[in-house]
Amino acid sequence: MTDFDEASMTSGYDRYLAAKTTVDDRALNRQVLAELRRLMPAGAPRVLEIGAGLGTMVARLMDWDVVGAGEYILLDADWPLLDCSRRWLCDWAVARGLRSELLPDGLQLGELRVRLVHAELGGYLEAAHGSPADVLIANAVLDLVDVPAVLPGLLRLLVPGGVYWFTINYDGESIFEPGHPHDDQVMRAYHRDMDERIRYGRPAGDSRTGRRLFHQLRAAGAPALAAGSSDWVVSAGPDGNYTGDEAYFLRSILSTIQNALRSREDWVGPADLADWLAVRQRQLAAGELVYLAHQLDFAGRSPG
């Protein structure tokens, strides 16, 4: 999630983002996606994706025929991850039978030129940059930044009337089933950690990002033209196996909670946390763990 963002540059984070792909595929709100298709400029648009990670979104948007030509910029603060994205996208292109070529600053995927930009978002917004984008995308990212501080600058990265698609914005509710007596305590503490988090020297997260975006977008002069839920729903099939690499995805979610709370002993006692994790890990191994996270998607236009 978004919020369940393991400290970047950890080994395995690229696998977590790849494993998340099938979860996001199911979750992304189809009505909001239809609005993005309607708003998408014809021809060869310039797309900027912030916090792009491994680049799974550009692959998805090509698979779903939303983008196919033009320029697509992957911006992220994590250089090793961006570097991995070149290889990951080339492998994806080979599997799809799409012509691809590695380039010094990115790669070519068919008619689409993908460029990698290594930058921290706050610093990027403060510096001067080149031509504005036609489309701005943020997937599982806005709940990791200080939205009121960055939103006006983000919208200025777009041409007037340019299109935004902000997806998988966490909204304060994670559910693990079967229920456990420590669930409320653990999730309350996790949300508090998210609300107090500092990354890159800036406030970095809000456990209720999704609901707040409605009025934050309006206040920034860019009210949503479409909004809808994009909840993650992860459960094993009848054979007890999780889809794709989703068991790894769930393991990453549990270890993210563990890492966030291991130094918050006054919020959740170590014995309670250990008990909660042990039960969840057993349920995961048995294919019994169900995980739901409430999130929201938005599409609209920048002012002007």
Ligand SMILES: C[S@@+](CC[C@H](N)C(=O)[O-])C[C@H]1O[C@@H](n2cnc3c(N)ncnc32)[C@H](O)[C@@H]1O
């Ligand atoms: C949860 S991951 C999502 C990655 C990708 N959008 C996806 O859905 O697979 C969040 C990404 O945002 C990046 N990120 C977080 N804070 C950032 C910041 N302030 N500036 C730039 N990138 C940031 C992280 O490095 C990470 O790759």
